[in-house]
Amino acid sequence: MSRLMHPHLFSLSKPQVPVVSLLRSLCTTHGRSNTRVTEIVRNHVGLLPNRNSLYGFRTFCTSEDLSIKKCVPCNAKDLRPMSKESANGLIQKVEGWDLVDEGGILKLNRSWKVKSFTKGLDFFKLVADLAEAEDNINNMVNAGHHPDLHLVGWNNVKIEIWTHAVGGLTENDFILAAKINGLDLHELLRKKVSARGPARTT
Numbered sequence: 549m550s551r552l553m554h555p556h557l558f559s560l561s562k563p564q565v566p567v568v569s570l571l572r573s574l575c576t577t578h579g580r581s582n583t584r585v586t587e588i589v590r591n592h593v594g595l596l597p598n599r600n601s602l603y604g605f606r607t608f609c610t611s612e613d614l615s616i617k618k619c620v621p622c623n624a625k626d627l628r629p630m631s632k633e634s635a636n637g638l639i640q641k642v643e644g645w646d647l648v649d650e651g652g653i654l655k656l657n658r659s660w661k662v663k664s665f666t667k668g669l670d671f672f673k674l675v676a677d678l679a680e681a682e683d684n685i686n687n688m689v690n691a692g693h694h695p696d697l698h699l700v701g702w703n704n705v706k707i708e709i710w711t712h713a714v715g716g717l718t719e720n721d722f723i724l725a726a727k728i729n730g731l732d733l734h735e736l737l738r739k740k741v742s743a744r745g746p747a748r749t750t
């Protein structure tokens with residue numbers, strides 16, 4: 549199993565082994581489903597045990613880079629919120645984002661200080677374009693995956709991401725966070741104030 553799980557075998561950019569035959573060998577050993585892989589998939593993507601979903605394997609087997617993945621429709625019937633353990637694993641992949649628990653609902657949060665109120669709105673437009681572009685993997689349904697956008701005190705931006713349809717986090721949320729991290733924001737954000745030494749008193 550470990551040989552099959554070698555990362556380069558799962559690289560979709562340079563497949564060494566046709567993915568379908570790889571998945572088949574992972575999923576059935578002498579006709580029995582491979583519960584270990586199903587267990588990993590269920591934990592990792594929040595799918596119910598009986599769903600032998602390609603989505604799950606696609607999510608599990610494709611690149612570690614969340615920013616090149618596609619969201620699945622939030623109204624997928626067996627999508628459910630991921631566990632806190634899974635969320636704690638994925639949060640490592642989205643630098644700068646915090647995992648928060650708001651009354652039992654896990655969410656992703658990140659804040660920025662923008663140069664001006666209108667730069668904040670420009671930021672929102674960039675994020676809106678990302679959110680609207682999210683389709684499911686075969687582009688049949690434009691599901692879209694949308695963040696909650698806050699602009700307060702004229703230049704303080706906070707973005708919250710969670711999957712409303714399931715009342716918690718799914719991999720969609722981490723994909724959107726990773727894509728937001730990929731935006732070029734240097735024209736919009738206030739320069740970080742360098743850490744000054746202790747203020748001198750005269």
Ligand SMILES: C[C@H](O)[C@H](O)[C@H]1CNC2=NC(N)=NC(=O)C2=N1
Binds near residue numbers: 623693694695709710
């Ligand atoms: C049909 C479509 O998938 C739903 O309306 C989408 C739209 N965008 C969404 N965005 C978020 N964050 N959560 C959702 O549940 C959601 N649902």
